[in-house]
Amino acid sequence: MPHLDRSLIAGLPAFAGVSGEELDRVLASARSARHPKDSEVFSQGEEAGHFFLLLSGHIRVAQTSPGGQQVVARYITEGELFGIAVAMGRSTYPASAVAAIDCVALAWPNSLWPELQARFPSFGASAYLTIGSRLQDTQARVIEMSTEQVEQRIAHTILRLVKQSGRKTESGIEIDFPITRQDIAEMTGTTLHTVSRLLSGWESDGLVRSGRQKVTVTDPHELMLVAENRRRK
Amino acid sequence: MPHLDRSLIAGLPAFAGVSGEELDRVLASARSARHPKDSEVFSQGEEAGHFFLLLSGHIRVAQTSPGGQQVVARYITEGELFGIAVAMGRSTYPASAVAAIDCVALAWPNSLWPELQARFPSFGASAYLTIGSRLQDTQARVIEMSTEQVEQRIAHTILRLVKQSGRKTESGIEIDFPITRQDIAEMTGTTLHTVSRLLSGWESDGLVRSGRQKVTVTDPHELMLVAENRRRK
DNA sequence: GTCCTTGTTTGCGGTGGAGCAAACAGCAGG
DNA sequence: CCTGCTGTTTGCTCCACCGCAAACAAGGAC
Numbered sequence: 001m002p003h004l005d006r007s008l009i010a011g012l013p014a015f016a017g018v019s020g021e022e023l024d025r026v027l028a029s030a031r032s033a034r035h036p037k038d039s040e041v042f043s044q045g046e047e048a049g050h051f052f053l054l055l056s057g058h059i060r061v062a063q064t065s066p067g068g069q070q071v072v073a074r075y076i077t078e079g080e081l082f083g084i085a086v087a088m089g090r091s092t093y094p095a096s097a098v099a100a101i102d103c104v105a106l107a108w109p110n111s112l113w114p115e116l117q118a119r120f121p122s123f124g125a126s127a128y129l130t131i132g133s134r135l136q137d138t139q140a141r142v143i144e145m146s147t148e149q150v151e152q153r154i155a156h157t158i159l160r161l162v163k164q165s166g167r168k169t170e171s172g173i174e175i176d177f178p179i180t181r182q183d184i185a186e187m188t189g190t191t192l193h194t195v196s197r198l199l200s201g202w203e204s205d206g207l208v209r210s211g212r213q214k215v216t217v218t219d220p221h222e223l224m225l226v227a228e229n230r231r232r233k
Numbered sequence: 234m235p236h237l238d239r240s241l242i243a244g245l246p247a248f249a250g251v252s253g254e255e256l257d258r259v260l261a262s263a264r265s266a267r268h269p270k271d272s273e274v275f276s277q278g279e280e281a282g283h284f285f286l287l288l289s290g291h292i293r294v295a296q297t298s299p300g301g302q303q304v305v306a307r308y309i310t311e312g313e314l315f316g317i318a319v320a321m322g323r324s325t326y327p328a329s330a331v332a333a334i335d336c337v338a339l340a341w342p343n344s345l346w347p348e349l350q351a352r353f354p355s356f357g358a359s360a361y362l363t364i365g366s367r368l369q370d371t372q373a374r375v376i377e378m379s380t381e382q383v384e385q386r387i388a389h390t391i392l393r394l395v396k397q398s399g400r401k402t403e404s405g406i407e408i409d410f411p412i413t414r415q416d417i418a419e420m421t422g423t424t425l426h427t428v429s430r431l432l433s434g435w436e437s438d439g440l441v442r443s444g445r446q447k448v449t450v451t452d453p454h455e456l457m458l459v460a461e462n463r464r465r466k
Numbered sequence: 467g468t469c470c471t472t473g474t475t476t477g478c479g480g481t482g483g484a485g486c487a488a489a490c491a492g493c494a495g496g
Numbered sequence: 497c498c499t500g501c502t503g504t505t506t507g508c509t510c511c512a513c514c515g516c517a518a519a520c521a522a523g524g525a526c
Contacts, residue, residue: 063372065380073372088365128361132321135364138371139296139306139327145378146422147298150483180503189379194483196505212492212503413473424514429475445473445522
């Protein structure tokens with residue numbers, strides 16, 4: 001295994017306040033792995049053996065409903081912890097994680113969790129803040145689904161993705177990983193047909209430019225008006 | 234202030250493994266308060282000064298959307314921690330807590346959180362498990378709202394309430410706090426009209442008995458079939 | 467008891483968005 | 497180049513559910 005340089009994780013909130021030497025110790029117990037596009041990092045229901053830190057790429061986290069439908073819970077971006085079932089007291093993964101593009105992630109065995117948490121308080125704290133903020137995000141999503149209609153939900157979702165993983169291009173801000181209409185539908189509780197219709201409409205109005213597995217927001221401000229249902233129809 | 238007996242909290246998971254003397258110490262820094270029915274324990278957006286443990290009663294936790302609509306996040310039952318914004322790194326409460334019936338709750342100042350957590354590992358661990366399980370519940374709710382229709386969502390919600398806070402009566406299992414059609418609607422992302430219609434239908438079919446702020450499940454098995462959409466129409 | 471507030475029921479009409487079907491386009495691989 | 501696969505677009509129909517309106521109970525205050 002190649003040597004893992006401490007600079008990989010030095011800047012991350014999870015390791016704030018951890019000294020250089022200690023970073024090396026933490027890394028010594030981690031294993032780094034490459035996850036090619038569309039491969040599963042772990043699978044829903046599987047025994048949770050490791051927890052992960054995404055070094056590069058984007059991970060799609062999805063749950064399958066009892067009825068067999070997929071729901072995308074979130075996208076993980078660089079520097080985030082994921083698969084931290086152990087921190088929630090679970091022995092199996094509640095969702096599946098799939099690489100949206102080629103990814104590199106560190107993995108630690110769950111058995112190290114208590115030790116890491118005890119030795120590096122900022123690490124444990126960061127993990128719990130991660131869970132806390134995901135709880136808030138998920139609550140916000142429940143509110144959206146309860147009170148907004150599909151058009152606003154999709155607008156909100158796209159704005160969130162762009163904010164989280166936007167890449168500037170000459171024509172606007174683009175979501176910098178491939179995402180299908182189906183994916184967006186599974187994030188917003190609707191169908192790919194409806195997503196397609198709305199995106200087409202927005203494209204005619206010059207709010208977005210979109211193509212195969214691509215979405216570029218050209219007029220974020222106007223799209224925000226859509227999200228808030230304050231746009232002249 | 235009356236003396237708080239350690240037996241109040243001795244059996245709770247949050248204090249598993251804490252000795253009797255230490256329980257007294259924990260209680261010494263807590264204040265107990267009575268919250269009459271319909272009074273607010275804390276309010277959304279308010280500076281979070283305390284965290285709470287519900288000793289008796291039921292608390293409704295609700296969020297108000299930007300558009301002014303209410304969404305009920307959950308009901309808190311006896312023995313649960315709530316208002317633990319501090320554990321999520323928040324300085325304000327993300328939701329409001331209202332007593333569904335007369336309640337008694339312990340309150341600790343947030344400033345004690347780090348100390349309690351450090352001194353009583355099981356306390357911190359329990360808090361984080363609480364947050365973890367709420368995240369899972371909320372995720373499950375997102376899945377429900379994405380994939381199920383209103384009838385199933387309401388059935389699931391009522392079954393969950395009954396399981397969590399059911400009280401046996403001669404005619405079935407009753408939700409043992411007052412709950413309106415409006416409340417159920419705000420838990421399931423629908424309207425009180427639709428809830429009323431469905432409950433009326435179920436009452437004709439003998440699945441439930443319901444009255445003013447009351448719901449009694451008389452045929453849990455059949456209601457579960459409704460929840461799973463496996464019932465002969 | 468009567469009044470009044472709060473919660474519930476029910477009818478009716480309109481519609482947002484699902485479901486189905488079919489054509490179309492971009493990209494990979496031979 | 498053509499072939500096939502995967503993702504996208506768009507039209508049409510239908511219905512679950514919302515929104516409005518109005519009548520109807522159940523308690524509580526007095």
